[in-house]
Amino acid sequence: MSPRPVQIVAYILIVIGFIGLAWSFQPTKGTSTGEIPTGEGYYSYVRVSMWLSGHVEGNFEVTSGGGTVRFFILDSAQYEDYSYDGIVSDSMFTLIGASGSFSEDIPTTSTYYLVVDHGSTTAAQTVEITYEISGLDIKYLIGGTVLLAIGVVLAVVGLRMKAKAKAATPPSAALTQPTGEVVMFDKKT
Amino acid sequence: METRIALIPRVMMKGAMGPKDYGLLITDRRSIFVLEKASKAALLGALGDALLSDKKTFDYASEDIEKLALDEHNTVVPHEDIQKLHLKKGFSSYTMSNAYTLLVDYTDTAGRSRSVKAFLTPTNEFLALKKNEGVDKKTAIEEYAQSARKAFEQALGVSAAGRAEWDV
Numbered sequence: 001m002s003p004r005p006v007q008i009v010a011y012i013l014i015v016i017g018f019i020g021l022a023w024s025f026q027p028t029k030g031t032s033t034g035e036i037p038t039g040e041g042y043y044s045y046v047r048v049s050m051w052l053s054g055h056v057e058g059n060f061e062v063t064s065g066g067g068t069v070r071f072f073i074l075d076s077a078q079y080e081d082y083s084y085d086g087i088v089s090d091s092m093f094t095l096i097g098a099s100g101s102f103s104e105d106i107p108t109t110s111t112y113y114l115v116v117d118h119g120s121t122t123a124a125q126t127v128e129i130t131y132e133i134s135g136l137d138i139k140y141l142i143g144g145t146v147l148l149a150i151g152v153v154l155a156v157v158g159l160r161m162k163a164k165a166k167a168a169t170p171p172s173a174a175l176t177q178p179t180g181e182v183v184m185f186d187k188k189t
Numbered sequence: 190m191e192t193r194i195a196l197i198p199r200v201m202m203k204g205a206m207g208p209k210d211y212g213l214l215i216t217d218r219r220s221i222f223v224l225e226k227a228s229k230a231a232l233l234g235a236l237g238d239a240l241l242s243d244k245k246t247f248d249y250a251s252e253d254i255e256k257l258a259l260d261e262h263n264t265v266v267p268h269e270d271i272q273k274l275h276l277k278k279g280f281s282s283y284t285m286s287n288a289y290t291l292l293v294d295y296t297d298t299a300g301r302s303r304s305v306k307a308f309l310t311p312t313n314e315f316l317a318l319k320k321n322e323g324v325d326k327k328t329a330i331e332e333y334a335q336s337a338r339k340a341f342e343q344a345l346g347v348s349a350a351g352r353a354e355w356d357v
Contacts, residue, residue: 180199182195
């Protein structure tokens with residue numbers, strides 16, 4: 001097998017890997033529409049995975065159903081408590097209203113949740129959450145790193161294949177002088 | 190019958206997308222710059238040689254001279270049409286080192302004035318060989334240029350006397 005396809009694939013993966021790594025530093029923007037069904041205890045959430053630390057900000061708005069909602073930013077432990085009994089004993093950020101803005105620093109590597117549940121009414125509500133997350137995006141970070149690693153391995157394999165192929169090719173006696181010196185031909189040639 | 194005089198294994202010429210490597214085959218009638226390797230893109234070159242064209246190798250001792258001359262990638266300079274040949278000492282921005290530049294002004298078959306500018310760039314093998322012999326790089330480059338001069342002098346003969354200028 002020719003080493004060239006391997007090398008080309010390797011370099012493509014390396015380029016994509018670098019793009020992925022660079023992209024992991026870009027802020028992630030998103031809009032999520034949460035449906036909160038009629039009745040107590042229902043909620044909707046957006047899950048945010050954060051590597052190291054970062055910042056999340058955005059806004060929410062009740063777009064149908066009227067009334068207010070409760071909006072929380074919870075870390076994993078807080079979310080676990082909340083999802084168990086619906087009681088928010090602690091939160092990173094809390095706001096009650098028909099709409100509102102949020103901005104919160106995220107301190108460490110973990111999964112965080114943007115949660116909305118019923119406020120002034122238990123009727124069905126639709127809430128639109130728009131958010132922007134600054135910080136390392138773990139998906140692109142891992143994806144980029146994996147592609148980069150595969151690319152590097154393939155590049156090394158390709159180079160070895162090329163070296164083997166080169167070693168296996170017997171040099172032609174009269175090819176360009178391997179020493180690279182200027183060759184004076186015999187006049188009879 | 191056309192006679193091979195010498196081969197200068199490597200000269201570099203400027204191309205639109207970066208430097209091009211040529212082998213310079215000198216016969217008793219003409220000098221043929223044979224394209225061996227051309228960078229497809231200087232930037233992509235940083236990614237590795239997979240994205241560059243492979244270096245072609247030719248058996249210059251037996252390759253059909255006419256075939257090399259007719260290849261549109263190659264540049265042919267008929268010796269009788271050389272107006273001026275100057276081997277000039279200078280600096281190559283490609284290799285970032287001292288280099289000898291071969292400047293050839295000639296008239297092509299259509300009667301137009303042409304110029305060829307090529308850097309006499311020794312191969313890494315040559316420089317390594319010279320290093321092993323205790324010859325420093327500057328001297329090795331000079332030796333390479335001196336060999337090239339001898340090759341041209343032999344090929345052009347006495348007719349070169351008034352047309353050639355040597356800085357080596």
